[in-house]
Amino acid sequence: MHAMQYEITLPAHYDMGIIRNRVATKGHLLDNFPGLGIKAYLIRERGEYSPVNQYAPFYLWATPEGMNSFLWGPGFQGIVQDFGRPEVQHWTGLxxxxxxxxxxxxxxxxxxxxxxxxxxxxxxxxxxxxxxxxGLAKTPGAVATALAVDPRHWELLHFTLWAQEAPEAPGERYEVLHLSAPERERFGEGRQW
Structure with missing residues (x-):
C-alpha cells in the first residue's frame, strides 16, 4: 500500500463550488481505476476548521503500477493543466x-x-x-483508517475517514466530496508487512 496526496491551495475568495462541480462531474472517472484502493476527494474551506481553501485529494494505492499509471496518465495531467504542477507527497503504507x-x-x-x-x-x-x-479504527463512526510513513523525513501519517463530522483530534479536517474505492478489499486488515 502506498499513500499519496497533493494539496492545491486556492485564493481566500475562491468559489469552492467550482471544485465541488469538478468532483461531481469527474469523480466517477476513477471508480474503476486499476491499482487504486481508495481516493478520497477532499476539500477544506476557509473558516472555522481551516485557514485556507484547498482541494487535497488523498489516495491509498493497492499497487505501485496503479499510482504510476495515474501520475503519468491523463488524470493527473488534467490537474497540472488546470492548477499547475503540485508537489506530490507520498508515504509507504504501514x-x-x-x-x-x-x-x-x-x-x-x-x-x-x-x-x-x-x-x-x-x-x-x-x-x-x-x-x-x-484505536482510531475502533472509534464509533470510523469508516477506515490508514497509517503510513515517509522514511526520508521520518514522518508518520494517520488518515481516517468518518461517516459523520470528524471528532476533535489533532491534524487537518476535510470534507469528503466523493470516494472512489475500486480495490479497497485488496488491502487486508492490519499491518502491511
Whole structure:
C-alpha cells in the first residue's frame, strides 16, 4: 500500500463550488481505476476548521503500477493543466483497518502528520503508531483508517475517514466530496508487512 496526496491551495475568495462541480462531474472517472484502493476527494474551506481553501485529494494505492499509471496518465495531467504542477507527497503504507462504520459513505476525513523524533527508535515509533491506528479504527463512526510513513523525513501519517463530522483530534479536517474505492478489499486488515 502506498499513500499519496497533493494539496492545491486556492485564493481566500475562491468559489469552492467550482471544485465541488469538478468532483461531481469527474469523480466517477476513477471508480474503476486499476491499482487504486481508495481516493478520497477532499476539500477544506476557509473558516472555522481551516485557514485556507484547498482541494487535497488523498489516495491509498493497492499497487505501485496503479499510482504510476495515474501520475503519468491523463488524470493527473488534467490537474497540472488546470492548477499547475503540485508537489506530490507520498508515504509507504504501514497498516490499514476498517472501522465500525465501514459500510457507510464517508462525510469527513482527518489527516495527522507527526515527526518521529531522532531520539526514538523507528521500530518503537511505528509500534506506538500502530497501536494508535488500531484505536482510531475502533472509534464509533470510523469508516477506515490508514497509517503510513515517509522514511526520508521520518514522518508518520494517520488518515481516517468518518461517516459523520470528524471528532476533535489533532491534524487537518476535510470534507469528503466523493470516494472512489475500486480495490479497497485488496488491502487486508492490519499491518502491511
Amino acid at each position: 497498516a490499514y483497518e476498517e472501522g465500525p462504520a465501514s459500510a457507510a459513505l464517508p462525510r469527513t476525513a482527518t489527516l495527522h502528520r507527526a515527526a518521529v523524533a531522532a531520539s526514538v527508535a523507528p521500530a518503537d515509533a511505528v509500534e506506538a503508531a500502530l497501536e494508535e491506528s488500531r
